[in-house]
Amino acid sequence: MSVSTPAMTPERAREIATDLDLRALPADFYANPYPVYAWLREHEPVRRMPDGSYFLTRYADIVAVYRDAQTFSSDKKVEFTPKYGAGSPLLAHHTTSLVFNDPPLHTRVRKLIMGALTRRAIADMEPGLITLVDGLLDALAAQGGGDLIEDFASAIPVEIIGNLLGVPHANRRPLRDWSLAILGALEPRLTPEQEALGNRSVSEFTTYLTTLVAERRQHPGDPEHDVLTRLIQGENRDSPEGLVAGEQLSETELLQNCVFILNAGHETTTNLIGNALVALQEWPQAKAQLLSKVKLSSQPGHGLEADLTVEIDEFLRFESSNQLSNRRAIKACQVGGVDLPEGTLLTLCIGAANRDPAQFAHPEQLDLARENNRHLAFGFGIHQCAGLSLARLEGRIAVGRFLQRFPDYVLSAAPTRGGRARFRGFLKAPFSIA
Structure with missing residues (x-):
């Protein structure tokens, strides 16, 4: 049988993105999240979520957070204890x-x-x-x-x-x-x-x-x-x-x-x-x-x-x-031009970063000859x-x-x-x- 990733209209991608809550995701997001990621990268790359955390979708922003282990902690005790x-x-x-x-x-x-x-x-x-x-x-x-x-x-x-x-x-x-x-x-x-x-x-x-x-x-x-x-x-x-x-x-x-x-x-x-x-x-x-x-x-x-x-x-x-990773700001900082207070929780969207057109040519295409593939998987x-x-x-x-x-x-x-x-x-x- 033929296989295809379910399509998503730009209007639907915008609708999901503008109301995005990782705790209440619709079925069509799970089927194909990439149009939602694309809308966020373009319009709200450092998106404040309903719980006060931030959702990052740009490759450059995510790499900057990964690089700075002095500012962004991987320790999850603060988040996981109540969970x-x-x-x-x-x-x-x-x-x-x-x-x-x-x-x-x-x-x-x-x-x-x-x-x-x-x-x-x-x-x-x-x-x-x-x-x-x-x-x-x-x-x-x-x-x-x-x-x-x-x-x-x-x-x-x-x-x-x-x-x-x-x-x-x-x-x-x-x-x-x-x-x-x-x-x-x-x-x-x-x-x-x-x-x-x-x-x-x-x-x-x-x-x-x-x-x-x-x-x-x-x-x-x-x-x-x-x-x-x-x-x-x-x-x-x-x-x-x-x-x-x-x-x-x-x-x-x-x-x-x-x-x-x-x-x-x-x-x-x-x-x-x-x-x-x-x-x-x-x-x-x-x-x-x-x-x-x-x-x-x-x-x-x-x-x-x-x-x-x-x-x-x-x-x-x-x-x-692995589509998502997490960090916590252990001091006040700035990411992607947005000021973040100490203690801010961040979700790093690897799936979005790996399809960022600022980093990858024709990112929505499966190109098995792609060179210089610095993905974040x-x-x-x-x-x-x-x-x-x-x-x-x-x-x-x-x-x-x-x-x-x-x-x-x-x-x-x-x-x-x-x-x-x-x-x-x-x-x-x-x-x-x-």
Whole structure:
């Protein structure tokens, strides 16, 4: 079947934009938010929201905020405490994880994670990743199709992160559901059902991790590849003098940042792969262009995946997996010519910045040959995604090898959007092999 993003008239985009409230978004915004973003960029790029926060849509303004970590904090305790409630599992998680903290905790955790995601370590993952992807493709071929998300895109990051943390295969089944529930609780509008599920998922996951951590302390893995072992042992694990105060994570910091590692690498990578394969159905010329490249590089051992970096970055720009980010002004400042008092909460609209015509030529077009693509899908500055190289590798291998095996795949039913403002992707995308 043919696929197309639902159109939105300029009048409707203006109507939504002028009454924008992230806690009460209409269905057509979730289906296609980009016309609303475009109206805001042109008319109210620093938009004051009903709750007193500000919504930023220009690339230059968002980069300026990302650059200035001295003025704009990532710490979310002020915002999350009333949202989740003191003592709740969701509050404990989201205020302890890497992404919602400033230095020094952010610096310590990021350094430990990056130490296990070196260029060599990621290169060592490639053969296993290819084996994983090819096994999934074999299963899809045997049944004549399946679901791009459930049977393919979502299975890849869960296995990769399971390997990074050393989660036994038999225990990986709940990981995806836990992640979806915990990240779902980050949406601007939180229903009681989402809150209850999110709290239960944090509790179940940390309970499981407590046992896993205890086992890993008894039987450490290779800290060059095992992120959990590296987090347990701390920065100076090889120092003959031993660790000094502050170089190891507390038990709470350790558990919550293991939860973060799953969340950060799971849904965003799932969305990257799923968004890319659905977008190619809507942009047949881009698909034909990519297929030509795939066919030229189809011989075994040719290294196809390394050739698709430009294309993967364009998919990330065009349909950013993570659409929204947040900061808090810790002192009075100015953004985009607007004076902001101390304590102002900011929503940085990555999806809008990545389609800003001031930064990208023909931004509404999927251009798989786009050069100098400085998209913000991985963030920017000190909080730039620690796993970006791994995400690119997963995207290259997944998309490239899928197209090698199924060049004529077609969607057999309309894909189902996830219905989220912060994370943009699909829950289902049934396809058949033509």
